[in-house]
Amino acid sequence: MASYSGDKDAYLKRLRRIEGQIRGLQRMVEEDKYCIDILTQVSAATKALQSFSLELLDEHLSSCVVDAAKAGGHEAEIKVREASNAIARLVKS
């Protein structure tokens, strides 16, 4: 079971809102809205995705990474490596 299962509904709700933002962007393009207004909406959607991923990551660190560390052994190292790579992708994206 994934560590975020408890908040599954909250996560799904956020993703549905982001999906709505992307559909809103499609309507803006269809209606020939002004570029700058479209760009403002893209920034809002990007920020929403970013904040979704930061929350997911926080939960991953508090559960998976901490649990692996408690269990001891090589697993913690693997989990930290995985998390660090995910963080690098987020920082660079």
Place this chain on the structure above:
Amino acid sequence: MASYSGDKDAYLKRLRRIEGQIRGLQRMVEEDKYCIDILTQVSAATKALQSFSLELLDEHLSSCVVDAAKAGGHEAEIKVREASNAIARLVKS
């Protein structure tokens, strides 16, 4: 008429693909997929949004901003200010 009208179909296609990525993320959460795999998909969607906005901005600079500059007067200044603000939002998001 907005400056991106010629590429409207291409823009809509990209946004539909991004919408598909966001729906894919919802499926991953519903199926309790591993956090790190979800984060990888979030980074991909963020990059797709970013590249959409960079293309839209490039077209805005080549058309609206350049046209305003050619027309002369105060309008170019306003267009550059707007574009700079949009760029700042993108860089910070």
Place this chain on the structure above:
Amino acid sequence: MASYSGDKDAYLKRLRRIEGQIRGLQRMVEEDKYCIDILTQVSAATKALQSFSLELLDEHLSSCVVDAAKAGGHEAEIKVREASNAIARLVKS
């Protein structure tokens, strides 16, 4: 003459302040300061660099790009392409 010449002193002052932040980071590492505090300072220096580049870019758009557009011809296209590439590098860095 570069378009930012008028603000040269202001730009140099900002860069010297950023240089000071980087030297401050070296002192923190030398004195074994806490990682998280060092990371906070890195974020501050990154933001300062970012805001420096956004200002430089704004000035470049208002002067070089607008002047090339007014002059007409192929030059405006080249300048916009260059600016778009620089913006993409900033957004991705």
Place this chain on the structure above:
Amino acid sequence: MASYSGDKDAYLKRLRRIEGQIRGLQRMVEEDKYCIDILTQVSAATKALQSFSLELLDEHLSSCVVDAAKAGGHEAEIKVREASNAIARLVKS
């Protein structure tokens, strides 16, 4: 003792290289170099700072956070919270 002490020399070397990049930027401004070339150098310095902070963060997770988790108790939670906040600042800067 901070967790990065082992790599102190490597960290200091990287920061000195970044300091050199910032001084290089000052020279470019003094010599009225072309905006776009300056922006390219700013992106390089920003990327170097980013990669410095990702490495420091990786080390912080593998040592401080993992050690706190092993020790058990409330401390792990505090360390994860701190790390998550630092990650959020990096992602947003």
